[in-house]
Amino acid sequence: MYRFLLSRRWVITLLIALLLIPTTIRLGFWQLHRHEARVARNELIAQALTGRPVPFDTLSGSPGFTVPKDLTWRTVTATGEYDPAHEFVVRKRTGSGGDKIGYFVVTPLRLSDGKGSVLVNRGWVASGGSATEYPQVPAAPGGEVTLTGRLRADETAAGSGIRDRAGLPDRQFNLISTEQQAGETGATLLGGYLELTATTPAPADQPELLPEPNHSDIGPHMAYAVQWWLFTAMIPVGFWVMVRREAKDRAKEAAEAEVEQESVPA
Structure with missing residues (x-):
């Protein structure tokens, strides 16, 4: 039933899926590390701004x-x-x-x-x-x-x-x-x-003072990491769905061919 998986097209599809899995996992960890660096930077800025002059x-x-x-x-x-x-x-x-x-x-x-x-x-x-x-x-x-x-x-x-x-x-x-x-x-x-x-003493006139650096925004990196890992989980699921669909289509075609053969007069 699943002999078609040995065909060239399906072997290539499987190899691509196997290569995508570690790639998307690494991309997720890359975004996680960017998130952690952003959080550490924000904490460092907050400590510096609130420290004793x-x-x-x-x-x-x-x-x-x-x-x-x-x-x-x-x-x-x-x-x-x-x-x-x-x-x-x-x-x-x-x-x-x-x-x-x-x-x-x-x-x-x-x-x-x-x-x-x-x-x-x-x-x-x-x-x-x-x-x-x-x-x-x-x-x-x-x-x-x-x-x-x-x-x-x-x-x-x-x-x-x-x-x-x-x-x-x-x-x-x-x-x-x-x-x-x-x-x-x-x-x-x-x-x-x-x-x-x-x-x-405070001057009567001065240039516009610069605001504090933003140290509350953590950015979208954690969300990106989760998205990459969800995509990682979807790869084998998607591959299995494709396999099942192919198997059903082949089984249907085989059944239809068998019915046609039985309807032909001896």
Whole structure:
């Protein structure tokens, strides 16, 4: 009854099914690992944001320091005076709404303890005029200020996917990079930068502060993993349904042929 399974077509179909099963299982685990990584990332961000603020230079105490993942988004403080002469903007960045393109405003802060300067992303401004002109930016507060913000790692072309193109207008850049700015200005810049959340004393006007990173969305990866595993279970079921259907069709054809033969006169 099932001798047809030895035919070339059915052997190929069986081999394809056998290859699909481990493939879909692996794809399910791949999505599961992405889900677990997303959950771990969210937990890490949540812990960093709710941790007790610490001075910036206790985490990044030297130029060229690379901020590790477990310190990214950590709440930090810094006290000093802004250096508006070396302020710059970062092109093609979106505001909190995510629907408008503008600039990040980055101003160095000379630390009061004399250890160097810290790049401070003071927030976002809209691009009002020509892209070749420096945008209108609220002036950085004068005098000594105390800042609170989130510790961020220097941006790189490889990590951000943003091409660091040369030949941009004066004081406009594509990335926030302490190494790049130290080369431009000659200042001593501690590695990493501060993403501003509050200033004391509070300024009368300032760029739009950046929102906290979303650390509640776990994404669709777990659902995708379940879908792949359900598909894995459906492969043998589907194959068996096809086999049974083929067997019934062949049995029906054989019965009809037998009836025709019996109806033929001897």
